[in-house]
Amino acid sequence: MTTLAHSTDTLTRDALAVLQPGFTGTTAPDWLLRRLGEGLVSVGLFGRNIDSPEQLAALTARLRVERDELLVAIDEEGGDVTRLEVRTGSSFPGNLALGAVDDTELTRAVAAELGRRLAACGVNLNWAPSADVNSNPDNPVIGVRSFGADPHLVARHTAAYVEGLQGAGVAACAKHFPGHGDTAVDSHHSLPRIDADLETLAERELVPFRAAVAAGTKAVMSAHILLPALDPELPATLSPAALHGLLRGPVAEGGLGFDGLIVTDGMEMRAISAVYGLERGSVLAIAAGADAICVGGGLADEATVLRLRDALVAAVRAGELSEQRLAEAAARVRALGRWARQAGGPGAAEGTALAVADPEVGLAAARRALRVTSGAAPYEPLTGPAYVAAFTPVANIAVGDETPWGVAAELTRLLPGTTTATYGEPGGTAAEPGGPSPVVAHVLGAAADRRIVAVVRDVHRHPWMADALHGLLAARPETVVVEMGVPQAPPVGALHLATHGAARVCGRAAAEVITGAGG
Secondary structure (H helix, E strand, C coil), X not given: CCCCCCCHHHHHHHHHHCEECCCCCCCCCHHHHHHHHXXXXXXXXXXXXXXXXXXXXXXXXXXXXXXXXXXXXXXXXXXXXXXXXCCCCCCCCCHHHHHHXXXXXXXXXXXXXXXXXXXXXXXXXXXXXXXXXXXXXXXXXXXXXXXXXXXXXXXXXXXXXXXXXXXXXXXXXXXXXXXXXCCCCCCCCCCXXXXXXXXXXXXXXXXXXXXXXXXXXXXXXXXXXXXXCCCCCCCHHHCHHHHHHXXXXXXXXXXXXXXXXXXXXXXXXHHHHCCCCHXXXXXXXXXXXXXXXXXXXXXXXXXXXXXXXXXXXXXXXXCCCCHHHHHHHHHHHHHHHHHHHHHHCCCHHHCXXXXXXXXXXXXXXXXXXXXXXXXXXXXXXXXXXXXXXXXXXXXXCCCCCCCXXXXXXXXXXXXXXXXXXXXXXXXXXXXXXXXXXXXXHHHHHHHCCCEEEEEECCHHHXXXXXXXXXXXXXXXXCCEXXXXXXXXXXXXXXXXXXXXXXXXXXXXXXXXXXXXXXX
16 A cells, blocks of 8 residues: 555645646636646647737736746747747748758847747747757658758757747757657657667767757657667657656766756657557656656647546556656646746846847748759749649648648739649549649649749658659749758759748748849
8 A cells, every 4th residue: 555645635736737738719718727726837838729929928927827937838849830820830940941051040049039939928838949860851740840960960959949949038848859850650640660779879869969958958858759779668758768767867877967857748649649548658657757748739628637637646546656756747847837937037138038039030041041953044033923833741740731831922922913722642543645644734724824833842752742743844844843841852943942941931031032032
């Protein structure tokens, strides 16, 4: 029989403290306000919670009436993954663009401006940056969210990002430990496996995380990935070897020596929930060394909070989870809440916590990240309406499908009368012998005599997209090609633009070059 050293009330408050739940709506539901009073310390925000900066500031202010030292977390990477600008596209180009420029002062400035905007809205924990090394170009979930494929480049920009963000009073959370870059599976759907040996992990995946720790990152997010060299049975989020042994382990023994907050990736992701279940997975994560359970992207109701609270309490009572481990985790969450209050509180504006506004830094970064390759003939900028054919793969869950991307909106602003259509992976309809594919035929017919701008995303990962692009260029070699994913495939077209991301500012930078409008 387990003897509890503290009261049931203390145990329940600790169980609530380690949860980072989401909710629906743009105002705080009564259940959430009530649970904040009972011990909940964190909430997670998503695009569904945000209408405007003013509304978000009012929401976070209302939450802090219930708990002053509240962690308000968000998944705001900039670039393809944005919650602040989920309906318009981001004002920041994202990690791959910053890596392509490779100016750490620019990365620091972008992160500082992003942090300033978050802090102004009352957000004080950002589940960013991605410190993953995109070593596998076929990776379906990281891609442009990574600074690049070179561990040392990723490391220096991860450190700069952490410094910029935290200088604005917002805690950084380097993810996805120990590295999600060498996967060909999306952990939202199933459990990825990385078969690299420990030496490779040390020389590749861990390099940026060591830099993040050295830069003082307040949090690290674990990945739902299996690394047999580290733990042959449990994914990193549930693995004591990964969290307690490697991430917390002393530097002298090969560990990273991290003593901040360990946050799990979303526990409703199928890599965990489909194998272990939400409740058992959460108990195992805390037991392994995690301090905070991220849940709420897909499950955003009071019942989920109560299920996890009760599962943690029951696990302590059954001797499956140490009461001391749960108390330690809760203490780390509360400690970060105190840091965030001090860093972004009323007196913070006197120091460095509120960064000097630089609203155009994201656009400047997107322009610098653009890579332009011209064809054999001199390129003539577009001066009249164009037809934009956007070849669109299925979006991964982290990015979502509600955020607009591409160049059509910016080209329409510069060239009124421009129209666009989206083309996904075609079905089984075959082309006529000697003729173009149905997709290409449709593009040619819709474009008529207008110039065509073909927008692609990770064309190297999608044979159907490469085939459509090849057929289109055979028929209309003057076509402009804009690659808004990882520019792995050789450049083609009369003009080929690699934006290194699909954010709104990336589209604007591309449209300026296509039309000769300049910056």
